[in-house]
Amino acid sequence: MRHLRLRAERTWNNNMSELIDFLIVSIVLVAIGIYGLIVKRNAIRMLFSIEIIANAANLTLVAFSRGLPNAQGQTFALFSIAIAAAEVAVGLGLIIVAYRLYKEIDVAEFRSLRG
């Protein structure tokens, strides 16, 4: 390991956490996001939930990247963040179109595709 740095060299971060702490926070965020996806009927709030879940996944990637240590986890996290930005742009465009059609962003009111 060429870039091995020991704790004594780092003065700004006296971090005592372990991998499991970050994973528990990630699980809590995923559970909150799934709760939002189930309970909320507002399309924008459902988008919030998706963002929270995506962030929890990124946190897991970076935490494992730190624990191994392996740069690929952080690379995947960067890709994931960029794709999530694209997803938000398209999702908000869809919400605006649906709002124009229905004057409503309640997903239960979008029923023109209902069989």
Next chain:
Amino acid sequence: MADPIFIAVAVLTVGAAIIALEARELVYGAVALAISMLGIAGFFLLLDAPFVAMFQIAVYVGAVAVLIIFTVMLVRTQALFTTKEDKKRKSAGIALMLIMMTSLGSLLLVSGLNGQFGNFGVSPTVDFTEIGKLMLTYYAPALIIMGLTLAGAVIAALALARREDVEQQHERAD
């Protein structure tokens, strides 16, 4: 046990995520979501990933949060303020959330990951020049495809949000 900075960031992130979903006004929810994203960036800093943290702040807090706030302003209507969720559904959702937390959390605690990778304060870190090398060598095709996806998504969002009726009126006026 975890250090106080970690606990503070965790409380900030989880609390802001809950507020984002439960705030009555959608604008406050969007701001709380941005704070939650900032908390995640703080976790990345704690995990010695400053590059990812900067990217997270630039993309999520800088771009996504602003985009969401603009959308909330565009669709601002009375319909946003009336809560139409029934109590049964909400209690079922909370029950599912708690079941997920306890089951996944206990699974994690018995999985043998506990103490597996040692203390993050002493173990070696990842240098971010390595990320740049990986992105431009091994993952270069993925980077190009990601750029094309982003361009496609932006064009798709513009095409979706375009109003044809307004443009036709302008053409008639000309």
